[in-house]
Amino acid sequence: MTGTNRVSGQCLLGIDFGGTKMAVAVADLDGRVLARRVLPTLAEQGALRALDRALDCATELTTGAGELVAAGIATPGAVDGDRIALAPNVPGWDDLRLGRSVRERLRVERVGVMNDLDAAALAELRHGQLRGADPGLVVGLGTGVAIGVTVRGAVVGGAHHAAGEIGYAPVGSGPLDGTEDILEHVFSGMALDRLGRELGLDGAPGLTASASPVAREAFSARLGALSRQLAAACLLLDPQRVVLVGGMTAAGAVVDGIRDHLRAHVPLPPEVVVSGFPNDAALYGALTLAADLVPVASSHSPADDHRAEGAPAAAPPFAE
Secondary structure: OOOOOOOOEEEEEEEEEEEOEEEEEEEOOOOOOEEEEEEEEEEHHHHHHHHHHHHHHHHHHHHHOOOOEEEEEEOOOOOEEEEEOOOOOOOOHHOHHHHHHHHHHHHOOOOOEEEEEHHHHHHHHHHHHOOOOOEEEEEEEEEOEEEEEEEEEEEOOOOOOOOOOOOHHHHOOOOOOOOOOHHHHHHEEEEHHHHHHOOOOHHHHHHOOOOOHHHHHHHHHHHHHHHHHHHHHHHHHHEEEEEOHHHHHOOOOHHHHHHHHHHHHOOOOOEEOOOOOOOHHHHHHHHHHHHHHOOEEEOOHEEEEOOOOOOOOOOOOOOO
């Protein structure tokens, strides 16, 4: 990294908490991932148990990796300091104080906590498909569904740190009377798994791949509900590029369907691409967040001239 002095023997921690899985990674200050592990969330066991297991794993991975100098945490929900709201998929998650728990358990002072889609958007801005694209949208298609928004090279969190929570958008064509369903109950990994099983298929993968007319019609209706919300977001923001992340990007029917819908219903449609690290975007965002917390002693070079005063050094690439 040109023009910077990084202290050897120090490391960064990134944790991505998800409704289905948790990813933990340790990287050095030059961006090399030293160790990583993926654990099932086991949401039915509750938030405290999931957090304990993740921090046990973090302790194990950081042991021998050097001095832990910063940690970045990606979590579902709206993040306001140590408080988390709108994270219903793991019971008790709203009651946790993630930042404080990580500081106390791992004895690290510099801890950043960020919404998981915002973290994914940060990773795409620094290392991925949103480099040079403005504005941008990152669409998370995993256990839940949400959007990360980027404008002028920064992630937009919103007044209540809840920008992009489209999973709460009402769906249907009837009057809004408080009884309508919401998008996450219609199109998300959990919703499609449930629908697939109801149709006698292997959850979401079976549903998206099925040639059955009944399954295709049911999936098309669900995809249409998602695409309406994405079209509205594109009409509002006019993004240059939309990046798809999450486990459902492996399904061609999902990716192609979103592209086709946006081309058909957005007058000036954005480019739609799949992330280069679709299952790791939030984790790399967590590591990027940790890297930004570490002071960098800099010897000036022309390559740094484009950076605003006080801006962090170029983020690590997190190559493994």
